[in-house]
Amino acid sequence: MSVELAEIRDFVAPLPPFSLLDAATLDALPKQLAVRYLRRGSDFPPADEAPALYLVRKGAIERRDAHGSLVDMLAEGDVFAAPCLGGDGSDRCTAVEDTLVYLLPCPALQALRRAQPAFDAHFAQSTAERLRHARRGTAFGADETAADPLAQPVGAFAARTPVAAPPTLSIREAAQRMSEARVSALMIVDGERLAGIVTDRDLRRRCLAAGLSPEAPVTAIMSAPVASIGPESPAFEALLAMTRLGIHHLPLVDAGGVRGLVSSTDLLRRQGTATVHLARRVRRCASPAALTAAAGELPELQLRLAAAGAGAAQVGQALTAIYDAVSCRLIELAEGELGPPPVPYAWAACGSQGRHEQTVHSDQDNALVVHDDYRPEAHGAWFAALAQRVNDGLDACGVRYCPGRVMASNAEWRQPQRAWCDYFAAWIGQADQRAAMLAANFLDLRVIRGDPALLAPVHATVVRECAQHELFLARMTANALANRPPLGFFRNFLLEHGGAHVDAFDIKRGGLLPISDLARVHALAAGRAEIGTLARLHAVAGGPTLSAEGAQELAEAFEFLGGLRLRHQSAQLRRGETPDNLIAPAALSALERAELKAAFAAIGRQQAVLAQRYAVGREV
Secondary structure (H helix, E strand, C coil), rough: CCCCHHHHHHCCCCCHHHCCCHHHHHHHHHCCCEEEEEEECECCCCCCCCCCEEEEEECCCCEEECCCCEEECCCCCCCCCCHHCCCCCEEEEEECCCCCEEEEEEEHHHHHHHHHHHHHHHHHHHHHHHHHHHHCCHHHHCCCCHCCCCCCCCHCCCCCCCEEECCCCEEEHHHHHHHHHHHCCCEEEEEEEEEEEEHHHHHHHHCCCCCCCCEEEEECCCCCCCCCCCCCCCCHHHHHHHHHHCCEEEEEEEEEEEEEEEEEHHHHHHHCCCCCHHHHHHHHHHHHHHHHHEEEHHHHHHHHHHHCCHHHHHHHHHHHHHHHHHHHHHHHHHHHHHHHCCEEEEEEEEHHHHCCCCCCCCCCEEEEEECCCCCCCCHHHHHEEEEEHHHHHHHHHCCCCCCCCCCCCCCCHHEHHHHHHHHHHHHHCCCHCCCCCCHHHHCCCCCEEEEEEHHHHHHHHHHHHHHHHHHHHHHHHHHHHCCCCCCCEEEEEECCCCCCCCCCCEEEHHHHHHHHHHHHHHHHHCCCCCCCHHHHHHHHHCCCCHHHHHHHHHHHHHHHHHHHHHHHHHHHHCCCCCCCEEHHHHHHCCHHHHHHHHHHHHHHHHHHHHHHHHCCCCCC
């Protein structure tokens, strides 16, 4: 091979999709490439050329849509394959610098695709498939099932036949059955329905310590209703549920009835995760200072989970479970100082905590929903003190004060139930930009501690009313489109919509939040009550407003972007730096940049579809 051809091979080899070719094919590739020089201002592709794939060697090419809006900038190493893939040619492309390109004729490209399955898959796969493959093929997303046993179905951890009893049994008979079966928990089953559960702890606390007759029915001491999980759910989700609820046993239930029971010990034997241990330590902390020390282990927990192969969604759920436990313990400590609450209340989280999507860089977003018996003159001081103690404690534990003061210590967000209903009614009815922004903050409310019934009617009203107010949904869409992903990359910079270049991008604001905003609008339009981003996307997939393919694209983009953020923050933590959401394009591989660009494009497409549906502007 001549020096010139070897130099071309070395340039092409690391660039996707050519990086997927085998060595022999790469060696032969330079002879198939033609070279074309374009002067500044020239149309692209050249009108006198047969259709081909183009690879930019030097220079820059600008792409604009039919409306004249900037779509992309191609620079060194970028590939333009539209002429060979049935592109409609509606974009107007112009060389904005003197440019040198390599051409691979379409017949040669098709021959390579037929001969090289991995190379062909790059063009044949959907965006969702490409993002899934990229996520699993990199360090942060290596096959999670293989890397982490807790990614397996939780049913695999239930090694024995479930031990159950009817509700007609006495406490004595239930204890005897547990002793004979050598189990620490007994499921109470009425027909096919799981009615409750009795543990060794229930026998001690609710029977022996309470002086209850052992001849009383077992229903007198059982815990009910009972949290459960499907046997096909990942074991990690079961462990997180036990961590969040402070329980040690979780029944496995599907449409056919009770299938088994797992304990935290069953799961921890297979995986030495520190999540449950840290949650237990948090619950035993006797002071805010002790909580601050315990929360100091959260960065290490994030590192451990990432190293074990946990995906971004799993890490978010685990950290949220710990932050929930920290919030609950701060509330308990505050109540210990202030005395019992004068009226019932619910402490609720929104934002990333409400969606179970926290990282160690998250700030706090929370509110108080108080019973309608609340009287400011009699009860206001107690709730103000509670909120201030908890918000201060969370900040000391690394969950920073909300810059927008969306916190329970702000009296505006510490209100009785009727006021919250009025808030949402006004936001939905007014449908202005401020109302949409406030609604977006609080549509992710989830009760952390207190009476969930206080928030239930608020949620029900919102879900029912939002789907019927097109103007509100249009304003929510406009609010969602305020955060737009970059167009892609231009040399070592991010290309923004106005043509400006930046050397780093906020992966939360420019990637993750736009997907969360889209998922929220689609869930509202469909009348769905789910809160988490992925849960919302799965719930509305294939519905009137979001196709199954579109939902899958967004879900894979969300997990891909979350994985990039997780890896970025893990590297910062290992260096002793404060984690953030700012990623420099220069730190990414060529493949990561290509797939990140695909994620940006998927978000942009779905933003455009939603904007068209609600007639929100033209340029998105």
